[in-house]
Amino acid sequence: MSLRLAYSAVSGRGCVKISVVCLLRPLLLDVIPSVRQTVALALGRLADHDVEMAEAVVKAGILPQLICLLPEENRYYKKTAAFVLRAIAKHSPQLAQAVVQCGALEMLVVCLEDFDPGVKEGASWTFGYIARHNAELSQAVVDAGAVPLLVLCIQEPEIALKRIAASTLSDISKHSPELAQTVVDAGAIAHLAQMITNPDAKLKRQVLSALSQIAKHSVDLAELVVEAEIFPVVLTCLKDSDEYVKKNGATLIREIAKHTPELSQFIVNSGGVAALIDCIGSCRGTVRLPGIMTLGYVAAHSENLSMAVIVSKGISPLSACLIEEHEDHIKAAAAWALGQIGRHTAEHARHVATANVLPTLLDIFVDTRSSEDLKMKTKKALKNILQKCTYLPALEPLLHDAPPNIMKHVIGQFSKVLPHDSKARRLFVTTGGLKKVQEIKAEPGSLLQEYINTINNCYPEEIVRYYSPGYSEILLERVENYQPVL
């Protein structure tokens, strides 16, 4: 009967909500256990449906009554009570705070100690929803002593329970390093690392997400995660058929790689870069993003690592990303990563430039539809690569359609290389570069003008005059003013 009430209330949203709750409230203290259970289920479904219902349930003060005698109830009631709590807590931090304040956490810990796996699942799911919102709520969950029990839950044979426990640990540890340290101290890492080889895809998602949330906070935590011997098993996750397993695996590797060069070195040595590059090549969309960022982080640490990324054929998937993807943030990440690869030495810049990346970057920079963030990242990447690039054939196309602030760098590079290399000078003239340089107008005294002067000084004066704009007019004028000798 109470379920019917619940269904009708849920279906007819406009009708009076608070009265339903008030109707259900006395039934909670009914003698028959199945009535209590059905009422709890109804409340849970009501609260699950939308925020106002959940607030109404909280305001009516039902929660203390719901959980007052929870340890003595049977397992169905415990499951349903956990369902109610999590239906309320999932909507907003304030509701979750209300749930915590009525003393729900201790009761949920009692549920976690129960033998039935369904009850444990419900309780840990509730903990997960509470801890998800912010750090204080997570701290409250930890203070209630839930973490060791969750680690025990992970070791249970039921897959669903393992999934939920892993996702709860992930939600707890994501907020701050201290919480992550608490999770680590309970011995979670070893069990999580063992579960990476489990064939269930959803479990792997949660486990990888938990490990990455632990590893992201500090170098020590990342090293602890690495010491649990996840490499090279994690690389098999990058080949999984499930997209989100690949994404979370790439996220985990990113969180480890970004801290120190030694960790990045370790990842390169274990072949992680190759696996990531294959992963990027095979996915589409946001799934690629953590992989791209990992490559950027690895390349940013040192030039040897950047060379290792280049050698593992990392540039082509990144440039493919730049071209194919539609989302701005993925393009921005790819541009940043390419900038990190190319900025170290001329050798690196040459590799990046030969992959025909610079014109693409320029197009994105000039494109009006790109967002501010994307433009800024592309500009930085271009600047970094151009400042080291001495490979002139790749710089030629940029001469023709670059905006002035990029042109300055391009001309600067030419002015560095041309004085020393005669073949390059010849090529420069024949490909029309000198002509283009003459056409550029720069303020006298500016850096651009100095570069142009340096370039002009590399050539004999006649050639410079020949290519300067308006030379044909000057010649024609001379023809006009010439007096023929009769």
Place this chain on the structure above:
Amino acid sequence: MAALARLQEKLQRLQEEYFLTYRAIDEERKTKYKAAVRIQRWFRACRVRAYLRHLSKMAILIQKWWRGYLRRKYFREIVERAYFIKKLEFYNEMAVRIQKMWRGYYVRKYIHNFSALKRYLEAVSLNNEFVRSELQEYAEMKENEEKMKDLEKKEEEEKYQARKMHYLLSTAQIPGIYNSPLRKSPDPMELLLRKSKPLTHRKQKMGSSLADELYCWPTCEKPPAFVTTLPLLPAPRQKPQGPFRDPGEVLRQRYKPLEPTLRVRESMNSPPAKAREATGREEWRSPIHDNKEVTVLCPIDFCHFLHITKMLRNMSHQFVTQANMAEKPMEQNISEK
């Protein structure tokens, strides 16, 4: 005296001469004096000049020698210094060479080891190849597994369908739909139908709690065969008169399954039974006590007799009034054995 006279003659002339000469001398004395002075002056000057020349020569000589000595000393110093500088330069050059080679070696080995870097990058690419191939194999293995699973599922489905449609199998008279006479060989579905076992009807669920309790009887793995055919007891419209016991209770008691002891549960042919049988034969051959009368029963029946009596003893207090009924299950048990 002649001399004197001559002298006196000469005297006059002498005096004149004397006077003339002295006058001449007097007259020349000044010029002579001046000449003498001049000569002496010139001579003294010559002497002095000679002396000065001599002095200057000596001075020159001294200075020459002194300067020569000084310069030679100085020259020696210069030479020494130059030699020293040459040596220093030589040493410097050699030191530069050594430092150049050492710095080159050191930088190339420790700071920027290009060959090691190259080797490392080659090793990284090799490792990458290896990892890539391994991951490829892993992915292929997974794909194969999934394909196998799908195939198996499909096969299961087909087999289930075949079992359900077993009635479509062709008989000797009538060819089935999958075995058309126009075909050269029967359809694969036909072959599958021939191979599959027909699906029986789903067992009817007995919803009553009585049957549930019978099924869930703790020691009973399979209820006795005839219990399955036992229908639900018709709900009595009126409670039958008389001191009858609850039918459920009765049935429970009646169909309580046998819980034989270990010895009874063993078959006749198991090794302990055979061993026992051996000892029985021994006893028969050489009994310890000769006083006891040998029973008619042969030793093989002896065990049966024993356990039959035991069973009777067990059941007797239960089946006081229904001794007849008690024999039936016993007989059945014996016949089973």
